[in-house]
Amino acid sequence: MIPVLATERLLLREWRDSDIEVEAAASADPEVMRYLDVGARTREQVAEAHRRRMAVGQRVPGLGFWVGFASKEFVGWWILQPPDGPGQPQTPGEADLGYRLLRRWWRQGLASEAGRELLRYGFEELRLGRIFAQTLAVNQPSRAVMTSLGMSFVRSFPTDMPTRIAGAEQGEVEYALTAAEWRARQAASSAPTAAPRRRPEPPRGPG
Numbered sequence: 780m781i782p783v784l785a786t787e788r789l790l791l792r793e794w795r796d797s798d799i800e801v802e803a804a805a806s807a808d809p810e811v812m813r814y815l816d817v818g819a820r821t822r823e824q825v826a827e828a829h830r831r832r833m834a835v836g837q838r839v840p841g842l843g844f845w846v847g848f849a850s851k852e853f854v855g856w857w858i859l860q861p862p863d864g865p866g867q868p869q870t871p872g873e874a875d876l877g878y879r880l881l882r883r884w885w886r887q888g889l890a891s892e893a894g895r896e897l898l899r900y901g902f903e904e905l906r907l908g909r910i911f912a913q914t915l916a917v918n919q920p921s922r923a924v925m926t927s928l929g930m931s932f933v934r935s936f937p938t939d940m941p942t943r944i945a946g947a948e949q950g951e952v953e954y955a956l957t958a959a960e961w962r963a964r965q966a967a968s969s970a971p972t973a974a975p976r977r978r979p980e981p982p983r984g985p986g
């Protein structure tokens with residue numbers, strides 16, 4: 780079981796099998812899948828990918844797969860899962876962040892809004908030591924979300940994604956944030972801003 784999480788605009792709850800239809804709809808959009816696959820996927824491929832992600836997510840208590848809603852409308856999904864991919868050492872205390880939104884919700888700050896809540900949950904409630912995210916180097920929107928979340932570029936590495944994806948030959952990138960960095964950012968953002976400087980006294984006239 781993973782908890783329900785809430786942000787200003789989103790409600791994130793655990794994935795249910797009945798959500799497969801909305802994931803199938805998202806995965807059938809070639810723009811959504813542009814950097815993820817060689818095109819739209821069949822319902823059976825979506826179901827298989829879903830089963831695999833659920834199995835990975837459930838290996839560590841508290842990690843898993845959330846579906847996000849804005850005013851009861853499906854927006855997309857977010858995942859915080861134990862390291863599992865090729866070249867990801869299975870280090871305890873680490874988690875891999877991912878996200879995918881229906882196209883009509885893009886560019887409204889929603890991927891990063893829920894991402895921030897998952898960072899808070901991961902560091903504060905699960906006491907994770909490090910959260911990372913990986914994407915194709917050419918996936919600028921995904922990299923922008925990582926940067927917006929305060930994650931820093933760590934490394935680039937060759938990908939095993941299909942080379943037919945335009946730009947896949949540039950490989951993948953990893954961004955990450957440690958618990959110490961996250962705490963420092965929290966402290967900096969909640970620190971009182973410097974008191975406004977007093978205007979200089981006007982020069983006194985004679986007398």
Ligand SMILES: CC(C)(COP(=O)(O)OP(=O)(O)OC[C@H]1O[C@@H](n2cnc3c(N)ncnc32)[C@H](O)[C@@H]1OP(=O)(O)O)[C@@H](O)C(=O)NCCC(=O)NCCS
Pocket residue numbers: 810811812814815877878879880881884885886887888889890891892913914915918919920921923924927
């Ligand atoms: C990547 C994705 C989740 C971004 O979602 P989003 O809700 O549009 O992102 P946000 O609105 O939270 O934007 C976060 C930052 O990224 C920037 N950004 C988002 N889309 C961008 C784009 N297409 N080009 C450049 N910057 C972009 C935003 O300007 C914002 O930057 P800021 O914080 O400096 O203002 C969405 O495009 C998507 O679902 N893509 C398909 C699936 C995918 O590739 N997932 C990632 C797999 S690793």
